[in-house]
Amino acid sequence: MNKFFYALMIVGLLFSCGKSNDNLPPVDEPEEKISVKVMTYNIYGARSGGIPDLEPIAEVIRRVNPDLVALQEVDKFTNRNQKHGDIARKLGELTGMDYFFAKAMDYNGGEYGDAVLSKLPVLEKSAFNLEVEPALGGERRSVARIKVTKEDKVFYFVSTHFDHLSDERNRIKQANDFVELAKDFEWPVIVAGDLNATPESKTIRILKDYFSMGCPNGNCTQYTFPTSNASKTIDYILYAPLNAFTPSIYSVYTWANQESDHFPVVGIFEIN
Template identity: 30%
Template sequence: MRLLSYNIHKGIGGRDRRYRLERICEVIEEQNPDLVCLQEVDTNARRSKFHDQPELFAKYFSLDHKLFQLNVKLKAGGYGNLVLSRWKFQETEQISLKLNQKKNRGAQMCVVDTPEGKLHLVNWHLGLAEKERIWQARKLLMHTSFKKYAEHPTLIIGDTNDWRNNLANGPFAHQGFRHITRPASKFRSFPAYMPMGSLDKLFVNHGLKIKHTHMVRSLKTRDASDHLPLVVDFHFRSPTMSLLEKEIGEGDPLPEKSE
């Protein structure tokens, strides 16, 4: 299974400052992901020609399952997070990560019915201040719904704004999550044209096996946004019982466990 995470900067290029949503589409399409987690997605905003970007992306990639979270409202429209999936959502929940008077941030939680079983997926975008990010991570990890869904293999991904790489050894380490996007030198994602900060990060629990993770570096990604996209190929560590039964054959007895 393949997942792509991308802060698309509303479709506005990091260097030329031009709105060219087709560049974002081309970047994503070249990676052929099954799941797409986007941050800074516009809807009905003047700067992006009043486009309904969540709907445009869903139609362009023929991904029927869509979840949009509007975090920041503008005079016209606003922007937020978007999850697109090849497979249906069994459960969804969206929580605000707003702290005091700071800009609203959010996290999307989905239980996705993948071919390998139920995946608990979180797409989020964190704040600019370190104390704010620590608070946001703790709020997510201690949230009642997160704990309920965390019985499934869990993947947390998105733009953390974690310049100093402190999240991994803080809240996530205490909850038994592995930080996959390290060392930071291999996963620099911002600014896209000359990456210096490893801001787009991936954390997983024990239920997932990561096959490969990389930043997409190309002439196209240097210009399409101010972030580089992050791609991860992964599998469940053990197949679900239903999947095992399907592989053996319907109606056939499961093999007896050897001593």
């Protein structure tokens, strides 16, 4: 009899434990964070005589392995880069990425501007221009914008390149015009490019009124130009609005010091 009652007690205990577990509230699985790796790279396409070989530039991109790349100084069927033809398309082929080129101006028998490369699905491609102050003159600049998606998160990615003259008036105009352009964007945006402006400049102050800097605490101090003797920070990654992304890593890749006169800048952002 003792053994029988002991067995009943064990069965009852197991039953009560099972019933208790059934009444426990469900445990939420932690939400997996979605991140995107972006890169900006001025590829020195405006050098005299053009780019000798695209393969080293493509190898830098492959080694970084970004989701998105912003390219500046990009030629399309110019005489100086005649052997490469459409450089954005060729780099897309060499890296296995989709591409989009935005023309800033006609130049040297072809076109010159900015481009983007993407491993992410591209939903839309758009091009815009940034003008100069008429009294100062200079080169019209371009904005290459794509709309992409990653795991159902939709956002824009932009490549641009501000004026290079020592007089800052064109960059100030382009910064103001670009902010006004971005205010009409329907989706969050990550902007990457060669802004030809140092962190303390009025140009960057204008951009920071609307955009957040991708570098830690907004403090971009690591030099990006020139690779031969780096002394300036002029290449950046920015984003808007503030709550759309969370920067987690921001690096200037100084190991790529032969392929261009600019170091590539790479950022990883969590998509909120």
